[in-house]
Amino acid sequence: xxxxxQDPGPLSVPEGAIVSLNxxxxxxxxxxxxxxxxxxxxxxxxxxxTYSSGNKEDGRFTAQVDKSSKYISLFIRDxxxxxxxxxxxxxxxxxxxxxxxxxxxxxxxx
Amino acid sequence: EAQVTQNPRYLITVxxxxxxxxxxxNMNHEYMSWYRQDPGLxxxxxxxxxxxxxxxxxxxxxxxxxSRKEKRNFPLILESPSPNQTSLYFCASILSLSxxxxxxxFFGQGTRLTVV
Numbered sequence: 001x002x003x004x005x006q007d008p009g010p011l012s013v014p015e016g017a018i019v020s021l022n023x024x025x026x027x028x029x030x031x032x033x034x035x036x037x038x039x040x041x042x043x044x045x046x047x048x049x050t051y052s053s054g055n056k057e058d059g060r061f062t063a064q065v066d067k068s069s070k071y072i073s074l075f076i077r078d079x080x081x082x083x084x085x086x087x088x089x090x091x092x093x094x095x096x097x098x099x100x101x102x103x104x105x106x107x108x109x110x
Numbered sequence: 111e112a113q114v115t116q117n118p119r120y121l122i123t124v125x126x127x128x129x130x131x132x133x134x135x136n137m138n139h140e141y142m143s144w145y146r147q148d149p150g151l152x153x154x155x156x157x158x159x160x161x162x163x164x165x166x167x168x169x170x171x172x173x174x175x176x177s178r179k180e181k182r183n184f185p186l187i188l189e190s191p192s193p194n195q196t197s198l199y200f201c202a203s204i205l206s207l208s209x210x211x212x213x214x215x216f217f218g219q220g221t222r223l224t225v226v
Contacts, residue, residue: 008150042219043114043216043218043219043220045216098155098168099155100154100155102151103153
């Protein structure tokens with residue numbers, strides 16, 4: 001079993017839809033949880049970052065962490081064509097080893 | 111402008127010929143890291159550095175070396191490249207990852223390496 005699993009997609013939604021992106025993990029030592037967005041031919045950019053369990057909201061983006069279920073989610077409200085990208089979850093222990101999920105490709109259709 | 115600069119962007123080399131990919135950041139970040147990205151495998155951490163003269167192995171360190179003599183530079187060295195190191199490489203620079211602190215994380219534009 002991989003340490004971090006993520007539905008690879010591709011995921012295709014109409015503009016304005018609510019998007020749910022999910023990751024599961026097996027290592028209970030992960031404490032820091034991140035979501036990155038990667039456009040084609042670009043480096044990843046950090047979208048959201050949370051510590052331990054709970055929710056965090058930033059504009060149209062909401063990150064949720066459920067450590068008891070080893071499950072994290074990123075919700076995108078009112079999705080836009082500019083949200084079309086690959087979304088990567090990433091996790092880190094307190095010893096600074098970062099593990100990325102394989103990424104989910106999202107297309108938002110106008 | 112805050113940025114992470116990798117060079118070269120594209121490189122084709124032959125098996126066994128030593129090469130170095132440079133990475134430089136202008137943000138005074140402590141934490142730097144190298145990743146490789148392969149289809150279906152996502153980003154895998156090669157090496158990371160928490161500060162000058164402090165480096166540690168990530169998940170896939172075999173065949174790679176790094177050094178951190180200065181805070182701004184974190185070169186990736188392939189002493190004897192092999193075809194299985196053909197990949198897209200990213201350098202990343204992060205201010206800090208700790209509870210309650212706003213983090214900055216920047217990735218370089220990537221280096222596409224082909225080893226024939």
